[in-house]
Amino acid sequence: MKTILIGAGAAGLFFAGLYKKDLLILDKNDQAGRKLLATGNGRCNFTNLNLSDDFYFSSNEGFYSYALRTNDNKDLIVYLNSLGILTTNLPSGRCYPQTLSSKTVRDILFMRANGKFIFEEDVLDIDFEKKLVITKDAKYAYDRLVIASGGKSLPGSGSDGKIFKILKKVHSLRDFSYAITNYKCQNPLSKRAKGVRVTAKASLYIDGKFINSSTDDVIFQPYGLTGTAILDLSNQISYGLFKNSDIRVQLDLLSAYDFKEVLDILSALAGKYKDMTLRELLTGFINEKLIFDLVKNTGLREDIKAKSLSAKDLKKITASLKGLEFRIKEINDVENAQVTIGGIDTKFVNPKTFESKNIKDLYFIGEVLDVDGACGGYNIQWAYSSAKACADYLNKN
Numbered sequence: 001m002k003t004i005l006i007g008a009g010a011a012g013l014f015f016a017g018l019y020k021k022d023l024l025i026l027d028k029n030d031q032a033g034r035k036l037l038a039t040g041n042g043r044c045n046f047t048n049l050n051l052s053d054d055f056y057f058s059s060n061e062g063f064y065s066y067a068l069r070t071n072d073n074k075d076l077i078v079y080l081n082s083l084g085i086l087t088t089n090l091p092s093g094r095c096y097p098q099t100l101s102s103k104t105v106r107d108i109l110f111m112r113a114n115g116k117f118i119f120e121e122d123v124l125d126i127d128f129e130k131k132l133v134i135t136k137d138a139k140y141a142y143d144r145l146v147i148a149s150g151g152k153s154l155p156g157s158g159s160d161g162k163i164f165k166i167l168k169k170v171h172s173l174r175d176f177s178y179a180i181t182n183y184k185c186q187n188p189l190s191k192r193a194k195g196v197r198v199t200a201k202a203s204l205y206i207d208g209k210f211i212n213s214s215t216d217d218v219i220f221q222p223y224g225l226t227g228t229a230i231l232d233l234s235n236q237i238s239y240g241l242f243k244n245s246d247i248r249v250q251l252d253l254l255s256a257y258d259f260k261e262v263l264d265i266l267s268a269l270a271g272k273y274k275d276m277t278l279r280e281l282l283t284g285f286i287n288e289k290l291i292f293d294l295v296k297n298t299g300l301r302e303d304i305k306a307k308s309l310s311a312k313d314l315k316k317i318t319a320s321l322k323g324l325e326f327r328i329k330e331i332n333d334v335e336n337a338q339v340t341i342g343g344i345d346t347k348f349v350n351p352k353t354f355e356s357k358n359i360k361d362l363y364f365i366g367e368v369l370d371v372d373g374a375c376g377g378y379n380i381q382w383a384y385s386s387a388k389a390c391a392d393y394l395n396k397n
Contacts, residue, residue: 003394004133004140005115006123007148008032009159010039011366011383013106015148016113017083018391023115024140026133028122028158032113033106035150035157036380038338040094044102045377046080047073047384049093055374056382057235059174063346064371064382067354071388073381079388080105083112094377123149126166128359144361146390148383151340151367152176159367161340170359172345174370177242178337179235180379185224186327189293193220196289201255202229205248206240215255220290223332225249231375237328238341247328253286253294253321263318270314274307278317281306285321294320339379343370354390365390 001021005012008027013036016025039045048055051073056064077087077095085108086098097104125134126145133140152161164173196219203213214232218225230237233249240247254262262285269281279302282291295302298316300309309317331337344364348357354369356362365386373379 001143002141003144003146004142005146005148006133006163007150007366007368008110008117008119009034009148009150009157009366009383010036010380011150011368011387012148013109013113014384014387015146015365015391016115017109018388018395019114020395024142025113025115025117026121026123026135026140027117027119030119032110032117032119035154035159036106036109037102038154038157039102039380040096040377042102043096043100044105045094045096045380046087046105047076047095047381048377049073049089049095050376051378051381055376055378056371057239057341057373058346058369058371060346060370063349063351063369064385066351067385067389068381071385075388076381076384079384083108092376123163123166128170128362131361142361144363144394146363146365146394147368148364148366148387149368151343153178153337153340153367155335159340163368164343167344171348171356174342174345175242176340176342177238178331178334179238179339179341179372180231180375181234181238181334181337182221182226182230182332183224183234183237184329184332186329188222188224188326189220189290191222192292193289194222196220196287197227198251198253198287198290199255200229201252202233203250203252204233204236205250206236206245208246211236211240218251221332224328225326226332228375235339235341235372235374238331241328241330242341249326249328251324251326253290253324259318259322262321263314266318267311267314270306270309274305276306277303278306278309279303282317294324297324338375339372340367341370341372343368346370352389353393354386355393363390363394 005025089095149163150159200218201215204211214229216228219227366383
C-alpha cells in the first residue's frame with residue numbers, strides 16, 4: 001500500500017520517522033525542514049513543559065485535545081532522546097535541543113526518516129478520485145495521501161499556502177491570518193525609543209476585557225511593538241484584529257514594584273532633590289531613551305522641576321510607568337509571521353486519526369489544519385502530536 005506525504009517540514013519529518021510502511025515524500029524545497037531551521041531564533045524551541053489546551057486556538061475548539069493528550073510533551077522529549085537528540089529547558093518551560101541548534105533537530109529527523117524523498121517537486125494538482133498527485137513532470141499514484149504542507153507563514157521557506165487552492169475544491173477552509181509576529185500601533189513611541197529593549201509585563205485587553213499577560217522582553221520600534229512578551233500574546237491579538245475589536249496592550253515597565261512602592265520612591269526623590277528636572281528624576285527608573293515619550297504621555301514637560309510637581313502629577317507619572325498603553329492597529333510584518341491562523345476546517349477532520357471526513361484516505365497534519373499554538377514551542381508540539389496520532393493509526397490499519 002503506497003502512502004504519499006506532501007511536505008517535509010516539521011510535521012512531515014515527524015510522520016516520516018514514525019510511519020513504518022511504504023512512503024514517498026514530496027517537497028517543493030531543495031531540502032527538508034527549511035522552516036524548522038528558523039524555529040526559536042535558530043535554536044528550535046520544540047515544546048514547553050507547561051503544556052495544556054489553553055495554549056491552542058481553533059475555530060473548532062477542543063479539536064486538538066485528544067492528540068495533545070495522547071502524544072504530549074513528555075512523549076516528544078522521549079522520542080527525540082530515542083533518536084539521539086538530547087534536550088534541555090529554560091525556567092520558563094521552553095524546551096530546546098541540548099545543542100541549541102535547530103539544524104541538529106532538522107538533520108537528525110531527516111536522517112532517521114523512513115521513505116524516499118523527492119525534492120523540488122511542486123504539487124500542481126491532486127486528482128482525489130483517481131488518487132493521483134500531479135506535478136510538472138509526473139503523476140504519482142497513492143493509496144493514502146497525507147498532507148503536511150504547512151500554512152501560509154514564512155512563505156520564503158516554501159510554506160506559501162498555494163496548496164490551499166487545490167484543497168478548497170474538496171474541503172472547506174477557515175479564513176487566514178497570522179500570529180507570532182509584531183504589530184503596528186496607533187500611538188507608537190518616537191524614533192528616540194527605536195530598538196530599546198525592556199523587561200516588562202505586557203497585559204492584553206480586548207474590547208475593554210483583560211485577556212492575558214506576559215512578562216518578558218518588549219522592544220519598541222517606530223511602527224509599534226515587538227519582543228517575546230508581545231509574541232506570547234500574539235495569537236490572541238491577531239484573533240482580536242480579525243474581529244475588528246479594540247485591542248490595547250498596557251506595559252508595566254516596573255513590574256517588580258507595585259504602584260504604591262513606585263509612587264513612594266518617586267515622591268521621596270522629588271522631595272529630596274527639589275531642583276532636579278523630571279527627566280533627571282526618572283533616569284534611574286527606565287532607559288533614558290524612553291523618558292521623553294513617557295513624560296509626553298503624562299502631559300508634563302521633561303524640564304519641569306521636582307519642586308513644581310504636584311501629588312497628582314506624581315500619580316500620573318507612576319501610572320505611566322506602571323501602565324503605558326498602546327492601541328494595536330494591525331499586523332506589521334506578515335512576511336515574517338511564524339504561524340498561520342486558519343486552514344483546513346477541522347470540523348471535517350477526525351481528531352483521532354486526522355483523516356478527512358469528506359474524502360477517504362486523505363489525511364491532514366500540522367499547520368495545514370486550522371489549529372495554531374502560542375509562542376513557546378507549542379506549534380512544533382502540535383506538528384508532532386498530530387503526526388504521531390496519524391502515523392499510529394495508519395501503522396495499524
